[in-house]
Amino acid sequence: MGRWEPNSRERLAAAALELYGERGFEQTTVAEIAQRAGLTERTFFRHYADKREVLFHGAAALEQRFVQAVAAAPGAAAPMDAVAAGLEAVAEVFICLREQSRRRQAVIASNAELRERELIKLASLSAALADALRRRGVQDPAASLTAEAGIAVFKIAFERWVAPEERRELSPVMRECLRELRTAVAADGDRDR
Template identity: 65%
Template sequence: MSRWEPNARGRLERAALELYSERGFEQTTVTEIAKRAGLTERTFFRHYADKREVLFAGSATLEELLVGALEGAPGSATPIAAVARALDAAAAAFEERRPHSQQRQKVISANAELRERELIKLASLSAALSAALRRRGVADPTASLAAEAGITVFKIGFERWIDESNQQSMSQIMRESFEQLKAVTAGN
């Protein structure tokens, strides 16, 4: 095996998703993932702490994208409008990864430990958005409420978007979900 492996992370991610889908998360080993990717276990551990992290490695990038978009919202934007802007940026980034997202979510949904890890990721995203809103001068509990509402919209919108019968873009779904949230909070 060569010492340098081009796109090792991508190969490991694809191999892991394939194996998790074929055999299940619990039944798949790091050795099998590395072998399927044509790499070594050592290479796997250079990129990921454990086999769960293959599914969650993009969390930091997603958080940076959300926070960056929120921070780029006009100063006059309401807290929820700034959060909506952040989710719109995330939706655009996800759009080309729909098949990957569908496959990843099936693996996560089939495993309680992974579902728990997904909830922790969502809580972390909410905390990051809340902190970004506070840096913009939004006081609590408004910052926390706007961030939590936004992450709820993201979660529900994401679930709708990966549904096989869905034909809408993630951006369309996020905008619709925000409109539905507004209707709910307006008492309609």
């Protein structure tokens, strides 16, 4: 094995997903992941803090993309329209990643610790979105409510998108979920009058 291996991060991620699918997350070791990727454990730890990070390493970049799109939305955009711009920007990240996302989601769904970690990631994303909305001049509780609603749309759309029967790209699935949310909120508003 040479000192430098091209695509080490991607090879490690692919090996980890394969092994998690074959053996389960708990039963897979870092040594096995490195071996499957044709790399060393030392190389693994240069890229990931632990074997969970293989599943969550892109969270910061995803959050940054979402927040930047919300911030860049037209100034006159309603809060939920700004979040919709963020949803569109995030959907672009997942183009050509459906199968990898399905395998990742299956691993997370099968492990309580990973499900908890996913919820923490989503809560962090919601907080970042609420801050971005506040910087746009949206007051609380509207900023927090809109951010939480946007994360709910993301979560439900993502779950639909990774379902085996779904063939559409993530963007139209997100738009559909957003329309369903808006319809539900409008219907509730009609009942309150």
